[in-house]
Amino acid sequence: MPETPPESAEKPSGFDPSAFEGILSRLGHGGHLGMRYRAHGVGWVEMELPYAERLIGDVETGVIASGPIISLMDNATSLSVWTAIGEFRPQVTLDLRVDYMRPATPGKTVIGRGECYKVTRSMAFVRGIAHDGDADDPVAHVAGTFIRIDNFLG
Template identity: 40%
Template sequence: MKIPHDVTAWAQFLAFSPYTVRLGIEAVAAEDGGCVLALPYAPEFIGDPDSGVLHGGAVTALIDTAFGFAVFFRIQAFRPMATLDMRIDYLRPARPGMKIHTRARCYKLTPELAFVRGCSYEDDVEDPFASCVGVFMFTVGQPAFGKAAKVP
């Protein structure tokens, strides 16, 4: 099955989760093995009222969601998975009042794991405020490729 790269088609998947709906996460771009998602700036997601900087939890939610979608676009199938590890290196605070984006790419697959890297930025991918890497574990079902695993 080939997953369409039409953003309006796959953005519907974001609408299935109350979590992504509440955060307002938006589909921006998709390609084989990668995607860009965005999080609009909202006062309820501010972590520091004095500066207006978004809370790290909101940023992490965007990154984690973008990483999961990048895996989805790489394996071209629906498979349950869990975030096994994620590292976010903040290079600077995100600018208050601006929509933030995460570009994610799944660069390596094994039958049990998916490896993803990306960055978060406001309006210029060449000026990221965070660099991130993650590992996802497939939780049930068939491996992403190769010989089928036996499920008890």
């Protein structure tokens, strides 16, 4: 095995999602849902979505809707691209697939971990999981792609 430094010892990403997310989350959809920055490293970002009654999709069980989980994973994977390349690069989601393993446990915060595993000149390939405390027992798996655009503000 070649010697590689442990992941925790890697140098920090040139892109800090906590600052970026702080601005957008207060204004936009993520902030409205109560989404927050949690942690990041090079090529990965964790966001969290605290349980809230207004996010419920099934009133009988109190389980939150799956829509907010899509939003959580869209944001976490999107930010992971920028920590992977170390800078902000205008992009939009091209596609996203979400597999629902099980309902999120009512009352628990959902944690979304997005990873960017490949970046090309135009594309970024991402994957991630959503869980509610135990990453080995995920609520959802996601896979998606982002495409670079010229003008973020259209």
